[in-house]
Amino acid sequence: MIKKTSISSKILIAMMLGLLLGSVVNVFFSEVAWLQSYLVDGLFYVVGAAFVNALKMLVVPLVIFSLICGVCGIGDVSVLGRIGVKAFALYVLTTGMAIVLALLIAIIVAPGQGFERVASVNAFIPPPAPPLTDVLANIVPSNPIHAFAEGNMLQIIFFVIVFAIAMLMCGDIGRELNQLAEKLNEVMMKVVTLVMDVAPVGVFCLMAKTFSEQGFGLIVPMIGYFSVVIAALLLHAFGTLSLLLVLFAKLNPLVFIKKMRPAHIFAFSTASSNATIPVTLQVVEQRLGVNNATAAFTIPLGATVNMDGTAIMQGVATVFIANVYGIDLGLGDYATVVGMSILASIGTAGVPGVGLIMLAMVFNQVGLPAEGIGLILGVDRLLDMVRTAVNVTGDAAVTCIVARGENELDDAVFNDPEAGVIIDIELPHKHPLENSG
Numbered sequence: 370m371i372k373k374t375s376i377s378s379k380i381l382i383a384m385m386l387g388l389l390l391g392s393v394v395n396v397f398f399s400e401v402a403w404l405q406s407y408l409v410d411g412l413f414y415v416v417g418a419a420f421v422n423a424l425k426m427l428v429v430p431l432v433i434f435s436l437i438c439g440v441c442g443i444g445d446v447s448v449l450g451r452i453g454v455k456a457f458a459l460y461v462l463t464t465g466m467a468i469v470l471a472l473l474i475a476i477i478v479a480p481g482q483g484f485e486r487v488a489s490v491n492a493f494i495p496p497p498a499p500p501l502t503d504v505l506a507n508i509v510p511s512n513p514i515h516a517f518a519e520g521n522m523l524q525i526i527f528f529v530i531v532f533a534i535a536m537l538m539c540g541d542i543g544r545e546l547n548q549l550a551e552k553l554n555e556v557m558m559k560v561v562t563l564v565m566d567v568a569p570v571g572v573f574c575l576m577a578k579t580f581s582e583q584g585f586g587l588i589v590p591m592i593g594y595f596s597v598v599i600a601a602l603l604l605h606a607f608g609t610l611s612l613l614l615v616l617f618a619k620l621n622p623l624v625f626i627k628k629m630r631p632a633h634i635f636a637f638s639t640a641s642s643n644a645t646i647p648v649t650l651q652v653v654e655q656r657l658g659v660n661n662a663t664a665a666f667t668i669p670l671g672a673t674v675n676m677d678g679t680a681i682m683q684g685v686a687t688v689f690i691a692n693v694y695g696i697d698l699g700l701g702d703y704a705t706v707v708g709m710s711i712l713a714s715i716g717t718a719g720v721p722g723v724g725l726i727m728l729a730m731v732f733n734q735v736g737l738p739a740e741g742i743g744l745i746l747g748v749d750r751l752l753d754m755v756r757t758a759v760n761v762t763g764d765a766a767v768t769c770i771v772a773r774g775e776n777e778l779d780d781a782v783f784n785d786p787e788a789g790v791i792i793d794i795e796l797p798h799k800h801p802l803e804n805s806g
C-alpha cells in the first residue's frame with residue numbers, strides 16, 4: 370500500500386526536534402565537555418555543515434542552466450529587459466517599504482530606552498564594508514570563471530544573461546546549445562531531489578547545533594529589540610507583501626504563504642537566501658505556478674539584491690542603538706538609513722550574518738558607534754534565521770507579481786494544493802530514508 374508522506378512535513382518535524390534537542394542541550398548540558406565536542410561540535414556540526422555545502426553545491430550549476438533556459442525561453446531581449454527592470458524596481462520598492470515600516474514601528478515602540486548597556490557590551494570591530502562604487506563596477510566580472518568559482522551571484526547572473534542573449538543571436542547553434550542546457554537543467558533538478566531526500570537529517574543537525582549554542586536565554590535582556598524586529602518582519606511578510614500580492618497579482622496570500630513552507634524551512638535553518646535558491650526556485654515554479662523563464666531570472670536576482678528582512682533588522686537596530694547611546698536622529702538621518710539599507714541590500718550576497726556587517730556601513734553614515742553592533746550580536750543568529758525567511762518570501766512575492774504581469778503564472782498550479790512534485794513527493798511506505806534511520 371502506498372502511504373502519502375510529504376518530505377516537507379518530515380523536514381518540519383526534523384526542524385522542531387532539532388530545536389527542542391538543541392535547547393535541552395543548551396539548558397541542561399552546556400557544561401558537559403564531551404557532549405559539546407562530540408555531539409554539538411562533532412556530529413551536529415559535521416552533518417549540518419555538509420548539508421549546507423550540499424545546498425550551495427547546487428546553486429551555481431542550477432542558476433547557470435536554469436538562467437540559460439529562462440533567457441532562451443523568453444526569447445526576446447526587449448521582454449527580458451522589461452522583466453529585469455520590473456523585478457529590480459519591485460525589489461527596491463519592497464525593500465524601501467520594509468525599512469520604512471521597520472523605522473516607524475521602532476520609533477513608536479522605542480526599544481533600547483533605559484537599556485542597561487554596561488554589562489552586555491561585546492567588543493565588536495566591524496570588517497570594512499565594500500565601497501559602493503566597487504560594488505557597482507564589480508557587477509561586470511573581469512573573469513567569469515573566477516565568478517563561478519567564488520559563487521559571486523551578481524557577476525554570474527550578468528555573464529550568463531549576456532551569454533544566453535548571444536545564444537539567441539546565434540540561430541541554430543544557440544538552439545542546439547539550449548537543448549543541451551535544458552537536458553542539463555533536468556539532471557540538476559534530479560540532483561536537487563537527491564539533496565532534498567537527506568534534508569530532514571541536515572536540517573535537524575543545523576537546528577540542534579544552533580540552539581545548543583544559542584539557547585533562548587540570550588533573548589531575555591534584548592527582548593525589546595528582538596520583539597520589534599520580529600513584529601516588523603511578520604508585519605511585512607503578512608501585511609505588506611500579502612497586500613501587494615492581492616493588489617498586483619490577484620493571488621490569495623494565505624495559499625502563497627502556505628506553499629512557501631519548504632523555502633521558509635530552508636531559509637530558517639540555513640540563514641542563507643543563496644543556499645535556499647534551489648528550494649525557492651522549485652517552490653515558485655512547481656508550487657506557485659510561475660513559468661521557469663521568469664523564475665530562473667528573478668529568483669537568483671532576488672536572492673542577491675533583495676533583502677527586505679535584512680533591511681528591517683537594520684532599521685530597528687539603528688533606532689535601538691541610537692536610543693541606547695542617547696543619540697538623537699533627525700529626519701535626514703532616517704532618510705539616509707532608508708537609502709543605505711536599500712543599497713546594502715543590493716550590494717551584499719545572501720549569506721549568514723552579512724546583514725550585520727552591512728549595518729556598520731549604515732551606522733557610519735548616520736554617526737552611530739559601530740561597536741554598538743556588539744550589543745545585538747548575541748541575538749543576531751536567531752534573527753538572521755527569521756529575516757532570511759522574510760528575504761526569500763520577498764523574492765517569491767515579487768516573482769509572482771512580475772509573472773502575473775507577463776502572463777507567466779499558471780493559476781491552476783497555484784490553486785492546486787497537491788502541486789509541487791519534487792518537494793512533496795508521494796513516497797512508497799518503505800522509503801529508503803526510513804530504513805536508514
Ligand code: ASP
Nearest residue numbers: 641642679719720723724
Ligand atoms: N542571512 C541573510 C540572507 O541570506 C542576509 C543577512 O541578513 O545577514 O538573506
